[in-house]
Amino acid sequence: MADLEKLPVTIVTGFLGSGKTTLISHLMKNPEGKRLAVVVNEFGDVGVDGEILKGCAIPDCPAENILELANGCICxxxxxxxxxxxxxxxxxxxxxxxxxxxxxxxxxxxxxxxxFDWPDIRSRITVDGVIALADAEAVAAGRFAPDVARVDAQRLADDSLDHETPLSEVFEDQISCADIVLLTKPDLAGPEGVAKAREVIAAEAPRPLPVVEVAEGAVDPRVILGLGAAAEDDMDARPSHHDTPHDHDHEDFESVVIDLPEIDTPAALVARIERLAEEQRILRVKGYAAVAGKPMRLLVQAVGARVRHQFDRPWAPDETRAGRLVVIAEHDDVDVARIRAVLAPEAVEAG
Incomplete structure (x- = not known):
């Protein structure tokens, strides 16, 4: 039954230098018996955070469970x-x-x-909680980030970043989205700084939030793991400066499954997917295909018109040599008949 349960995910947010990596290192060493995996997206220190965390790898969180995303801000x-x-x-x-x-x-x-509402994964994972780390001294001083120059350099280096949000607004969004706030480096802020930081957080939070002082990432895992927040179903309680009437909700995406007869060449399928992306607002295409004369299955992944493919494994003797693609598009732009006509014209004609 465990395989049918949603896998919990904890999002750890906070400015560069707020202590995120230190916290995750501590959790890796104190996993409460859980088998952990870690995704690192700290663009400003590409390779550094991942290496630090891989150096902390233990049987409950081996190095192969630690993945880095260095192509920019995953939001x-x-x-x-x-x-x-x-x-x-x-x-x-x-x-x-x-x-x-x-x-x-x-x-x-x-x-x-x-x-987390994407059709590919929404039935398999849940956001257990959003943890916001806030540097007590920086928040009390109104800087929000402990090293503003490093944050500015990070912003300039990240070509994918599509928002020019002031630090104060990013901080407010982080607090508004959080289930719990960890106030880091309280020793540097001192009692008055901690009190001031708590006031700022309380003023920005859209609802009462627990605030826990943490030094060197040392927090009991039971405090922040197993919150069961299901945050993906609680969007309205997490306001953002960037909310718009067009924000995606549960009905905005649709997936279409296309069964493919055997194809002549990978290039022909790539051309069809590229054509489909030009004609419709296709977000993703994923799946596999059978190529005539090839003993291996062709794995296909596409984002928009960018298509990647590779032969991943031999066809099993008892398998039917046929392909299947899942096409994900925005709900209002789905033309199922046209998708089938472009990706599998042989099947349409035979039908």
Whole structure:
């Protein structure tokens, strides 16, 4: 039955230098018996955080369970990076029992929450909780980030970032989306600084939030894991400066399954997918195909018009040599008949 349960994911957000990596390192060493996996997206220190965490790897969180996303802020590259990464973790054997996601310091957490509503994964994972780390001294001083220059450099380096949000607004979005706030480096802030930081957080929070002081990432895992927040179903309670009437909800995406007869060449299928992306607002295409004369199955992944493919394994003797693609599009742009006509014209004609 465990395989039928949704896999819990904890999102750890906060500015560069707020202590996210230190916290995750502590959780990896104190996993409460859970088999963990970690996704690192701290763009400003590409390779550094991942290496630190891999150095902490233990049997309950081996190095192969620690994945880095270095292509930019995942709140802006959801289809390209986030969804395939989560799918890769779900395919691990043994499967992780809890996933920790360390976001980029400039990530807006709410768009990432919305990604958990994608048809590929929404039935398999749930957001157990959003943890916001806040540097007590920086918040009390109104800087919000402990090193503003490093954050600015991070923003300039990240070509994928599609928001020019002031730090104060990013901080407010992080607090608004959180289930619990960890106030880090309280020793540097002192009692007055901690009190001031608590006031700022209380003023920005849309609802009463627990605030826990944490030094060197040392927090009891029971405090922040197993919250059961199901945050993806609680969007309205997590306001953002970037909410719009067009934000995606549960009905905005639709998936279409296309059965493919054997194809002549991979290039022919790639051309069909590229044509479909030009004609309709296709977000993703994923699946496999049978290529005439080839003993291996062709694995296909596409984001928009960018298509990747590779032969992944031999066809089993008892398998039917046929393909199947899942096409994901925005609900209002789905033309099922046209999708079938473009991707599988032989099947349409035969029907």
């Amino acid at each position: 802006c590259t959801v289809a390209d990076d986030f969804i395939p990464t989560i799918e890769a973790l779900l395919a691990l054997d043994p499967r992780p029992e809890h996933i920790l996601i360390e976001t980029s310091g400039l990530a807006l957490p709410k768009p990432l929450l919305k990604a």
